[in-house]
Amino acid sequence: MAKIRILLADDHELIRTGVRNLIGSNKDFQIVGESADGMDTLTKTRDLRPDVVVIDISMPKLSGIEAARRICDEMSSVKVLVLTMHENAEYVYQILKSGASGYVLKNAGKEEITEAIYAVTRGDKFFSPRISELMISEYVKQAEQRDDQSGRVSLTKREQEILRLIAGGLNNQQIAGKLFISPRTVDTHRTNIMQKLNIHDAANLMRYALEHGYGSDV
Numbered sequence: 001m002a003k004i005r006i007l008l009a010d011d012h013e014l015i016r017t018g019v020r021n022l023i024g025s026n027k028d029f030q031i032v033g034e035s036a037d038g039m040d041t042l043t044k045t046r047d048l049r050p051d052v053v054v055i056d057i058s059m060p061k062l063s064g065i066e067a068a069r070r071i072c073d074e075m076s077s078v079k080v081l082v083l084t085m086h087e088n089a090e091y092v093y094q095i096l097k098s099g100a101s102g103y104v105l106k107n108a109g110k111e112e113i114t115e116a117i118y119a120v121t122r123g124d125k126f127f128s129p130r131i132s133e134l135m136i137s138e139y140v141k142q143a144e145q146r147d148d149q150s151g152r153v154s155l156t157k158r159e160q161e162i163l164r165l166i167a168g169g170l171n172n173q174q175i176a177g178k179l180f181i182s183p184r185t186v187d188t189h190r191t192n193i194m195q196k197l198n199i200h201d202a203a204n205l206m207r208y209a210l211e212h213g214y215g216s217d218v
Contacts, residue, residue, distance in 0.1 A: 003030040009041040009055040038062025072099025079120040089134040102126035167209035
C-alpha cells in the first residue's frame with residue numbers, strides 16, 4: 001500500500017516537531033514537508049501534492065481557513081485536516097465551508113490524530129469528540145433562533161466587539177492590546193467576519209460596521 005503523504009503546517013516549530021514525533025513512526029505515513037505560514041503552505045501543497053495537509057487556523061501571511069479554502073478549490077485531491085487549539089463552533093463552520101475534511105484539537109492523542117488522517121484520506125469527515133458536541137449544540141441553538149434571525153448574519157459576541165473597534169478606527173495591534181489577545185487572533189476574527197459578511201476588503205468592512213451602528217458606542 002502506498003504511504004499517505006503528509007504536509008505539516010503550523011507556525012510553531014515545537015508543534016510541528018511534536019506532531020512529527022507523534023505520527024512519524026507510523027509505517028503508513030510519510031511527512032513530505034513542513035511550512036510555517038499560510039502562503040508557504042499553498043506553495044508547498046502545489047509543489048509536493050501531499051495526500052493530506054495538517055494545518056492550524058492561526059497562521060501568518062494567510063490564515064489557515066483561507067489556505068484551506070484555496071487548497072480545496074485548486075487541488076480537490078488534497079485533503080485538509082485542521083489541527084488547532086481553537087474550540088469554537090464558528091471556526092468549525094468556516095472550516096467546513098472552506099472544504100476541509102476534519103477538525104482536531106491539539107490536545108488530541110496519537111490514536112485520535114492517526115484515526116483522523118486515515119479517515120480524511122478515505123474521503124470521510126473527522127471531528128474531535130468535543131468539536132462534534134459543539135456542532136450539535138450550535139445546530140440546536142440556530143434551530144431555536146431561526147425564526148428570530150430574519151435572514152441576518154449572526155456574529156459572535158467577540159466578533160461584534162472586534163467589529164465595533166474596527167468601526168472606531170483601531171488597527172489589529174490596537175485591538176489586540178485593548179482585548180488582551182494576540183494580533184494574529186484579531187486577524188483570524190477579522191477574516192471570519194469578512195467571510196460571514198461576504199466582504200472582501202477593509203474599506204467595505206468599515207462601511208458595513210458604520211452603516212450597521214457598530215461605531216455608535218466606540
